[in-house]
Amino acid sequence: MIKHTFLRARRALSPGLRFFSGGEIIGDVSEWAGSPHLTKQASLYVHWPYCLRRCSYCNFNKYIPRENNDHIMTDCLQWETETLLQLSQVSCITSVFFGGGTPSLARPSTIATILETVSRQVNLPDEAEVTLEVNPTPVGMSKLEDYCSAGVNRFSIGVQTLQDDDLKILGRDHSSHQALKTIEEAQRLCPGRVSVDVMFGRPRQSVESWENELSELLRACDDHVSLYQLTLERGTQLFKQVQQGEVTMPADDVTAEMYRCARRTLHQRGFLQYEVSNFARNNAVGHHNMSYWKGRQYIGVGPGAHGRFVPLGEGGVVREARTQTLEPDVWIREVQQRGHGTRRRIQLGHLELLEEVLVMGMRMTEGINHKHWELFSPQLCLHEVFGTSTDVRELLQNGQLILDDRGLRCSWDGLALLDSILPALLVELETKILQKPQRDQSANGQTQKTSNS
Numbered sequence: 001m002i003k004h005t006f007l008r009a010r011r012a013l014s015p016g017l018r019f020f021s022g023g024e025i026i027g028d029v030s031e032w033a034g035s036p037h038l039t040k041q042a043s044l045y046v047h048w049p050y051c052l053r054r055c056s057y058c059n060f061n062k063y064i065p066r067e068n069n070d071h072i073m074t075d076c077l078q079w080e081t082e083t084l085l086q087l088s089q090v091s092c093i094t095s096v097f098f099g100g101g102t103p104s105l106a107r108p109s110t111i112a113t114i115l116e117t118v119s120r121q122v123n124l125p126d127e128a129e130v131t132l133e134v135n136p137t138p139v140g141m142s143k144l145e146d147y148c149s150a151g152v153n154r155f156s157i158g159v160q161t162l163q164d165d166d167l168k169i170l171g172r173d174h175s176s177h178q179a180l181k182t183i184e185e186a187q188r189l190c191p192g193r194v195s196v197d198v199m200f201g202r203p204r205q206s207v208e209s210w211e212n213e214l215s216e217l218l219r220a221c222d223d224h225v226s227l228y229q230l231t232l233e234r235g236t237q238l239f240k241q242v243q244q245g246e247v248t249m250p251a252d253d254v255t256a257e258m259y260r261c262a263r264r265t266l267h268q269r270g271f272l273q274y275e276v277s278n279f280a281r282n283n284a285v286g287h288h289n290m291s292y293w294k295g296r297q298y299i300g301v302g303p304g305a306h307g308r309f310v311p312l313g314e315g316g317v318v319r320e321a322r323t324q325t326l327e328p329d330v331w332i333r334e335v336q337q338r339g340h341g342t343r344r345r346i347q348l349g350h351l352e353l354l355e356e357v358l359v360m361g362m363r364m365t366e367g368i369n370h371k372h373w374e375l376f377s378p379q380l381c382l383h384e385v386f387g388t389s390t391d392v393r394e395l396l397q398n399g400q401l402i403l404d405d406r407g408l409r410c411s412w413d414g415l416a417l418l419d420s421i422l423p424a425l426l427v428e429l430e431t432k433i434l435q436k437p438q439r440d441q442s443a444n445g446q447t448q449k450t451s452n453s
Contacts, residue, residue, distance in 0.1 A: 047302030136182035194222035223284035367409020
């Protein structure tokens, strides 16, 4: 329902591409020339990889530190930020997001150092959104004011649940009381700029208990809520417990009703849904994540971070997908040796770029408007790509999808079924993009024949 959709785009190794020092570069060279104004701005994601312990459901890139290496990590994050900004064509960072891991374990001075580095390299506007993910423990809460002094102006608090028994099952290291106190303190410091993460589809959870819990949370929260459905990931402790019959998960129809219930409840409380998992009131949307969904550039710093931006050189128009080395110790060595830990670079061809624009854009309730699509696909408009498809027409006729003068988007009901809608859109996109060179060739041949006659 609201699981992330992953693309397995085909990549072909091109001998004409030079290899990046210490990292692999893969891709097919695209003739697509990106609009210049798309290359000058980007958002910045900074990954803090450490946690005190691993939650039972988590398979993210997190590590339990063997020793305190905050100073080394700070130096390397600063160095890689500087290097990647210089490698890009970016002159302005529009938002910064400190994620993890548990970035609220980092020292406030680390946050300040990275933001100062950004400001030295490029323009970081005073109004730029700077978000820090916070684990709502007493230690995390005690540093909120110092984080604000360091430059943070928005907090994203990982509440997950207000049920203490469920927090234990999930392996969280905070209590519901601590979560509520952290929300209160964060609101005092950043009124209107506090987001809470809450998880549904948890073991033994019912629709009724979820509705009561959400109502309690909304009495305490600020103006932004992110909903996440708990999914079982192989290799996690929770996955093993379910496999062994120690823990039972709600059925799919129950979690679907939980999602519908949450949407209704949030709407009644004045929250507008602007993305599959995100709700805001008083216009408190998360601008950093919006940059992802709108297909804008972002630079990823830190172990395992991902980025999408157009680098200097090599024609200066082809966007690359970059992945940093996962393991913190290895990443640190690479940054110390060459200023960055980029492990892999993939040049995005026209199809791959449009696939990302489509998948991310359709997560938003506003969908993809025609002008936005034209930035990435000036030759084929939305109506040409999707308007003649039998499968898409069926989605339009049953009211799950809307294609009109505004653009392409899911209906209220369709958004809950996004994962089942996207495959049809992706197939149609691939078909139209691959057919276009053939049509162009045929048209050129006809023109040539006419001119010679």
